[in-house]
Structure formats: structure tokens, C-alpha cells
Amino acid sequence: MFSSLEAAIDELVPEGTGLLAVGGMHMHNNPMQLVRELVRRRRHVHRLLTSPSASLAADLLIGAGLVEEVATSYIGFEHLGLAPAYRRAAESGSMKVYELCEAAIVHGLYAGAGGLPFVPLPRGLELSDISSANPEHFRTIIDPYTGERVLAAAALRPDVALIHAIAADDHHNVFFAGAHFTDRLMAMAAKKVIVQVERIAEPEEMASHPAESTLPGFLISAVVIAPGGCRPTASHGAYGYDEAALRAYLKLARTEEGFTEYLLANGMAPAEVPA
Amino acid sequence: MSVAVEYSTAELMAAVLARQLRPAEVAIMGAVSALPQAACRLAQLTTAPGLWFIAGGSGAVNPHLEPLVASSCDERLLDADAVMPLADVILVEGRGDLIDVFFAGGLQIDARGNCNLGPVGPWRHPTLRGPGGVGLPFIARAGRVVIYSMSHDRRTFVEHVDFVSGPGFINGHHALPGGGPSLIVTPLCTMDFDPPTHRARLATLHPGVSMDTVVEATGFALAMPDRLVETPPPTSQELSILRRIDAGGLLRGGARP
Numbered sequence: 001m002f003s004s005l006e007a008a009i010d011e012l013v014p015e016g017t018g019l020l021a022v023g024g025m026h027m028h029n030n031p032m033q034l035v036r037e038l039v040r041r042r043r044h045v046h047r048l049l050t051s052p053s054a055s056l057a058a059d060l061l062i063g064a065g066l067v068e069e070v071a072t073s074y075i076g077f078e079h080l081g082l083a084p085a086y087r088r089a090a091e092s093g094s095m096k097v098y099e100l101c102e103a104a105i106v107h108g109l110y111a112g113a114g115g116l117p118f119v120p121l122p123r124g125l126e127l128s129d130i131s132s133a134n135p136e137h138f139r140t141i142i143d144p145y146t147g148e149r150v151l152a153a154a155a156l157r158p159d160v161a162l163i164h165a166i167a168a169d170d171h172h173n174v175f176f177a178g179a180h181f182t183d184r185l186m187a188m189a190a191k192k193v194i195v196q197v198e199r200i201a202e203p204e205e206m207a208s209h210p211a212e213s214t215l216p217g218f219l220i221s222a223v224v225i226a227p228g229g230c231r232p233t234a235s236h237g238a239y240g241y242d243e244a245a246l247r248a249y250l251k252l253a254r255t256e257e258g259f260t261e262y263l264l265a266n267g268m269a270p271a272e273v274p275a
Numbered sequence: 276m277s278v279a280v281e282y283s284t285a286e287l288m289a290a291v292l293a294r295q296l297r298p299a300e301v302a303i304m305g306a307v308s309a310l311p312q313a314a315c316r317l318a319q320l321t322t323a324p325g326l327w328f329i330a331g332g333s334g335a336v337n338p339h340l341e342p343l344v345a346s347s348c349d350e351r352l353l354d355a356d357a358v359m360p361l362a363d364v365i366l367v368e369g370r371g372d373l374i375d376v377f378f379a380g381g382l383q384i385d386a387r388g389n390c391n392l393g394p395v396g397p398w399r400h401p402t403l404r405g406p407g408g409v410g411l412p413f414i415a416r417a418g419r420v421v422i423y424s425m426s427h428d429r430r431t432f433v434e435h436v437d438f439v440s441g442p443g444f445i446n447g448h449h450a451l452p453g454g455g456p457s458l459i460v461t462p463l464c465t466m467d468f469d470p471p472t473h474r475a476r477l478a479t480l481h482p483g484v485s486m487d488t489v490v491e492a493t494g495f496a497l498a499m500p501d502r503l504v505e506t507p508p509p510t511s512q513e514l515s516i517l518r519r520i521d522a523g524g525l526l527r528g529g530a531r532p
Contacts, residue, residue: 025332025361026306026348052365052409053306053332053348074392076406078307079345083406090394090404099393102410106365122369124415124452127442130408133398178350179333181361212360236350 001170001223008194008222009037013045013160019071020045021156021190022057023163023183024233026078027241030057031164031196033229039064039268047071049158051182052102056233056249057162059083062095063259064268071098071137071156073105073130080246084253099134101125104153106182111155112189118152126151161190164230165215166237167201172217175201175209177237187215196226198238282509284462285310285526286517287481288423290509291460293318295421296376302328303368303417304378305409308347309525310423311378316340316520317513334359343521368413371452377417379456380424381405383436386474386495388422388443388456390414391436398438408440415442419457427461429494444473464489465506469498479506 013020024030035057048067050058053074061067062075063085075086089095100108107119120143125131131138131151141152163186166177174195176183187193195215206214229235232245252258263269292314296302300323304311308331315328319337330338331347337356344351359367367373381390382405392408394401414420420443424431439445443456459466459475463484466475476498477489482505490497509517517526 026346028346028348028350052361053406072407074306074407074409076306078347079309082404086406087404091401093400097394097404099407101408101412102365103369103412106362110362122371122413122416124371124442125412127415127439127445127449127451128408128412129398129439130393130412133438178353179348179358179361181332181348182365184360185362234350240350241346 002225003222005033005037005224005226008224009034009041009043012192012194012221013038013043015043017043017045017159019047019049019158021049021158021161021186022054023051023161023181023186024057025051025181026053027055027246028234029164029181029183029236030055030230030233031162032057032231032233033196033226034162034194034224035060036266036268038066039263040270042066042270044068047098049156050075051186052105055083056246059085059253062086062089063253064263067095069096069098071100073100073102077246077250080243081250084250085259088256098137099130100137101128101130104137105156106185108153108156109182109185109189112157113185116155118154121151121153123150156189158186158190160192160194161186162194163187164196164235166197166235167199167205168195168197168223169201169205172220172223173201174215174220175205176213179236180213184215187219192221193219194222194224195220196224196229198227198229198235200225280511280514282514283527286509286514287506288460288462289314289317289517289526290513291465291506292421292423293513294322295458296323296326298323299325300327300375301373302326302376302378303374304328305331306347308378309343309345312338312340313343313517313520313526317516320516321513329359329364332361334361334364340520342523343525345525365410368410369416371416375418377414377420379411379414379420379422379441381436381440382431383433384422384424384431384459385433385436385443387445387447388420388459388468388475389436389439389445390422390441390443391438392440393438395437411441414453415451416453419454422456422459424459424461427463427492429492432493432495434495444468447473463492466497472498474498476500477503479504481506482508
């Protein structure tokens with residue numbers, strides 16, 4: 001059973017969702033179709049959790065004013081430049097940055113997926129200012145085995161995760177192509193998961209996918225068929241990122257007016273305003 | 276010496292970075308890492324056979340780089356000797372005995388090799404919100420840290436970073452689990468670290484760059500070596516390998532590496 005985009009967002013991402021996780025890495029595999037629908041609906045989230053390196057998906061949600069806090073270790077566009085909406089919101093203080101590092105995200109999701117209450121982190125990570133900037137998330141504990149002080153991070157248990165994959169079957173079994181980044185982990189840790197896919201899985205799909213590149217349907221709440229749904233970011237196994245379109249976004253989004261213009265030109269007029 | 280050949284600043288930097296690597300070491304790099312990726316591939320084909328390198332978020336191990344690509348998560352990097360899921364890469368970064376060389380960078384880099392890729396200015400109300408440190412906290416655990424920056428100016432090279440994303444020698448008196456920063460490579464020069472003080476020290480000047488230019492462009496008091504030498508330019512062999520890897524010209528101004 002596949003879901004319509006509207007129904008999946010309506011049912012699974014209610015207004016005021018506590019912790020929303022969005023997958024992909026850099027300009028690759030961003031679940032843009034799901035994110036654009038959130039923007040169209042103007043669904044606010046309390047805290048947005050990104051993968052270790054987020055890009056357009058996070059910047060759009062932030063720019064649209066839908067994010068109260070962002071838990072992240074990177075939002076940017078690599079060689080194309082800094083994230084304009086993220087910069088504006090963080091520099092003006094209109095949104096709180098909940099500082100994390102990649103270890104806190106990945107180990108925190110692992111803890112969330114496995115029911116671990118928290119995770120101790122490797123020695124040396126306490127030397128960065130990331131942990132001191134976020135005492136809500138990072139604590140110093142005593143290692144009961146050695147008696148030494150170690151840094152610990154909270155488990156991450158997203159209320160909903162939005163991810164992208166190449167294909168899924170009608171039992172919600174999901175298949176990845178290329179790199180799947182931290183998306184499988186995000187799905188295993190989240191209470192509900194919406195997956196957007198390029199296509200319906202072929203009957204022989206499983207034969208070409210090793211165990212580490214699939215997710216079983218029992219973890220997945222809804223699958224939305226969205227061919228081209230990552231554009232202008234890349235979809236591994238299907239297409240590369242559209243550098244010209246990303247540069248056009250970066251140019252427009254330098255101002256609030258330009259950002260709004262981008263939303264209107266890309267089908268993200270607010271639902272109540274006729275486009 | 277070889278005949279003078281034209282080369283770009285990024286090609287020079289790639290050659291310098293490549294000469295830092297030794298056979299059978301394991302190197303890792305993050306976002307915006309076409310430059311160290313090219314350096315690693317060059318090193319594998321010249322002075323460091325058997326070198327391993329993990330290309331950022333793609334999880335690619337020894338990507339063949341045909342062609343060199345701009346994004347660290349590009350699917351084309353998966354044309355490689357092996358591929359690790361990203362979560363596995365982040366897992367083993369924590370071991371501390373596996374990564375010999377960590378390539379790092381920042382919007383701000385200070386005299387002790389600390390790197391800031393997060394907030395510039397006050398943490399809560401930054402004047403410039405950088406993207407974030409991703410895996411930079413792990414540099415505290417690496418065998419050695421090689422820092423590269425395509426900007427060499429007083430905004431980038433500061434006495435103290437406003438925020439430590441990647442710990443270098445901290446304040447110079449801090450015990451680190453890893454070996455700490457070993458070299459900084461910029462478009463103007465290379466800097467190493469003076470062992471007793473753990474402060475950056477000018478090591479070599481790139482051809483045609485004066486010491487005054489470097490001092491003027493550096494926002495901290497740069498320690499001076501006993502003897503100043505010129506950075507050896509890329510050899511014709513190094514350049515021909517780099518241009519085979521980088522057929523698209525990323526290192527020659529096609530796009531910022």
C-alpha cells in the first residue's frame with residue numbers, strides 16, 4: 001500500500017511535532033518532495049534533527065519559519081556556499097541552534113534504535129566547544145569501570161523521520177541505491193517513518209540488494225512514490241544534483257523576499273493562499 | 276630540477292598535501308574535500324603506495340577519482356576499492372588507533388591549530404553562522420591533523436577561534452588523546468608547529484610569495500623558523516597525475532576545491 005503525499009504528511013506529521021528527523025547528506029538524497037509538502041502546509045516542528053550534514057531540506061524548513069530549534073552538526077552547501085536561511089535564523093536569534101557533532105547524532109540514533117538510555121562518547125570529544133554549548137544534550141559522567149570522567153550524549157528518538165530511497169514494495173520494504181548515509185539508522189530510531197521513493201520495487205529487487213541496503217516494512221509507516229522527488233538534490237541510483245538550480249536558490253535566498261519568491265516559484269505557496 | 280611548468284595554487288597545495296602521506300597509512304577527510312582527495316590519490320600513485328583514504332560522507336574507501344568531484348557525497352565516489360556505510364565510518368573514527376591522518380579546516384583557524392566551522396563571534400548571536408563542525412571533534416583523536424584552507428587572511432587565521440569545533444593544541448598545555456596538528460597548508464605557505472609552544476610556525480613560502488605577505492595576511496604572531504625555504508613546486512610527474520585525476524579541472528579554477 002502506497003500513500004498519497006498529502007495523506008502521509010497529514011496523518012504522520014501533525015502541527016507541532018516534537019522531534020522531526022530529515023535524512024540525506026549534503027546535496028544528496030534529501031527527501032525534498034516530503035519537505036516541500038511540509039512547507040506548503042506550514043507545519044511547524046519543535047525541533048528539527050538533521051543528518052550529520054544537511055543542506056536544502058533543512059534550509060527550506062528553517063527559512064519558512066517552521067523550525068523552533070535545529071539539532072545539527074552541519075547545514076551548508078559544501079563548495080556552493082553557506083546555507084542562507086540557516087545563517088539568517090541563527091544570526092538573528094529567531095531560531096535556537098542545538099549544537100551536535102556527527103558522533104552525537106549517529107551514536108544517539110543508535111541508542112534511540114536500540115533502547116539505550118544514553119551513550120558515552122570517545123575520549124577527546126569533550127575538548128570541542130560543541131558539548132559545552134549544549135549542556136542539555138551533553139553531560140559528563142563517571143565511567144563505572146575506570147572511574148574516569150567521560151562525555152555522554154542523550155539518545156535520539158525522533159517522533160517522525162522523513163527519508164528517501166530508490167524503491168519500495170507494497171509491503172513497505174525499502175531498497176537503497178548508492179550510499180544510504182545515516183538514513184537506515186534514522187528510520188530504525190524513529191517512532192514513525194515516511195519514505196519517499198523513485199519507483200515501485202521490481203519483483204527481483206531483493207536479489208540485487210545486500211542486507212545492509214534494505215529496511216523491512218514493519219519499520220515504515222508510509223511510502224510515497226515520488227519520481228524525481230529529491231530534485232534539485234541528487235538521488236543516488238537515479239540522478240545527480242542540479243548545480244544550477246541550487247545556485248539559483250542560494251542567490252535568491254540571500255534575502256527574505258528572495259526566499260519567499262523561491263517558495264512561490266517552486267510550488268510552496270502557503271496552502272491557504274491561491275498560488 | 277624540473278623545467279618550470281605552469282600550475283595552479285590548488286595543484287601546488289595538492290602536491291604539498293600528498294607529500295605528507297606515507298605508505299599504508301589511513302587518511303580521512305570531510306566536506307569540501309576534493310583537494311585532499313586528489314592529494315591522497317596522487318600519494319598512492321607516487322610516494323605512498325598502499326595508502327588508504329576515506330572520502331567524507333560517501334564512505335568510499337580509495338575512490339578512483341575518475342573524475343575528481345566537488346561534493347564529498349557524490350555517487351561517483353563509490354567507484355572505489357571498498358565502501359563503508361557512513362555510520363560505520365563515524366563509528367570507527369572513534370577507535371583512535373585507526374586514523375593516521377585527519378584532513379581538517381575551518382572558517383577560523385588559530386595559532387594552536389584549533390578549527391572553527393561553527394559560530395563566528397558570540398556563540399548565541401554569531402556575526403557569521405558557519406555550517407557546523409560535523410566530525411571535527413574527532414581530530415583530537417587522530418594520529419596527526421593536516422589543516423588546509425583556500426583562504427589565507429586575517430579573518431581566517433586568528434589568535435583564538437571564537438568556537439572550537441575541532442580541537443588543535445587547545446591552549447598549548449592540554450593533553451590530547453591524538454597527535455594534534457602537524458601542518459597547515461594555505462595558498463601562501465605551509466606552517467608547522469613549534470614543539471615547545473605548540474604554536475604555528477612558518478615552514479615554507481610558496482614560490483613568489485614574500486614573508487611580508489604572509490605576516491600581513493595572518494592574524495596572529497607567526498613563529499619564524501631558523502631557516503626559511505621555498506615550498507618545492509609540483510614536479511611534472513605530479514602535475515601529469517593530478518591532471519589525469521582531475522580531468523574536469525576542479526583544481527585549476529573549474530570550481531573551488
